[in-house]
Amino acid sequence: xxxxxxxxxxxxxxxxxxxxxxxxxxxxxxxxxxxxxxxxxxxxxxxxxxxxxxxxxxxxxxxxxxxxxxxxxxxxxxxxxxxxxxxxxxxxxxxxxxxxxxxxxxxxxxxxxxxxxxxxxxxxxxxxxxxxxxxxxxxxxxxxxxxx
Numbered sequence: 758x759x760x761x762x763x764x765x766x767x768x769x770x771x772x773x774x775x776x777x778x779x780x781x782x783x784x785x786x787x788x789x790x791x792x793x794x795x796x797x798x799x800x801x802x803x804x805x806x807x808x809x810x811x812x813x814x815x816x817x818x819x820x821x822x823x824x825x826x827x828x829x830x831x832x833x834x835x836x837x838x839x840x841x842x843x844x845x846x847x848x849x850x851x852x853x854x855x856x857x858x859x860x861x862x863x864x865x866x867x868x869x870x871x872x873x874x875x876x877x878x879x880x881x882x883x884x885x886x887x888x889x890x891x892x893x894x895x896x897x898x899x900x901x902x903x904x905x
Contacts (some may be wrong), residue, residue, distance in 0.1 A: 758895075758898060759895055760904065761845060761899050761904050766895065767837075767838075769888055769889075769891065769892045769895070770833075770834055770837050770838075770848075770892065771834070772888050772889070772892075773830060773833075773834060773852075773855075773888075773889055773892055774830070774831060774834035776885065776886075776889060777827040777830040777831055777834070777855075778827075778831065780823070780824075780827045781824065781827045781828065781831075783799065783800050784800075784820050784823055784824040784827065785824065787799075787800060787801065787816075787820055788817065788820045788821070788824070791813055791816060791817050791820070792817070797816075798878075799878055800862075800878065800882055801816065801862070801866065801871070801878075802871065802874070802875040802878055803869070803871055804869050804870045804871040804873060804874055804875075805873075805874050806870075808869070812865065812869065815865070816865075819858065819861055819862075822854070822858070823854075823858040826851060826854035826855060826858065829847070829850070829851050829854070830851040830854075830855065832847065832851075833847045833848045833850075833851045836848075845896065845899055845900065845904070848896050849896050849897070849900055852889070852892060852893040852896050853893070855886075855889055855893070856889075856890065856893050859883070859886050859889075859890070862882070863879075863883060866879050
């Protein structure tokens with residue numbers, strides 16, 4: 758198993774930090790587009806029928822929670838590399854938020870048939886998340902084994 762202080766863990770957490778930094782930019786842009794009434798392209802282009810108003814309201818709500826989680830994730834990455842005592846606890850919280858957001862994102866895009874017309878975008882985002890899903894698994898293992 759990969760240990761918290763291994764080079765592999767550092768690479769995964771560094772990737773998580775880069776992913777979340779890009780996520781802040783993408784979410785901020787996406788929220789701006791949703792609030793302005795402009796069509797949303799990346800990261801959540803609609804199906805051919807468009808997004809219903811209820812879905813847009815949901816996307817705004819999850820976008821704000823996801824944005825706050827991304828900022829918190831950057832605090833975790835900093836805490837990890839500065840070896841704070843609470844780094845793995847915060848990592849568990851951040852990775853849980855990230856995993857929840859990824860599951861909701863995948864579910865609503867599949868349930869709305871948005872993948873049908875936008876396979877590349879949704880595929881790219883979900884594949885880019887796979888290392889973070891693995892990091893979430895590792896953080897659960899670290900927590901269960903009492904590692905710091």
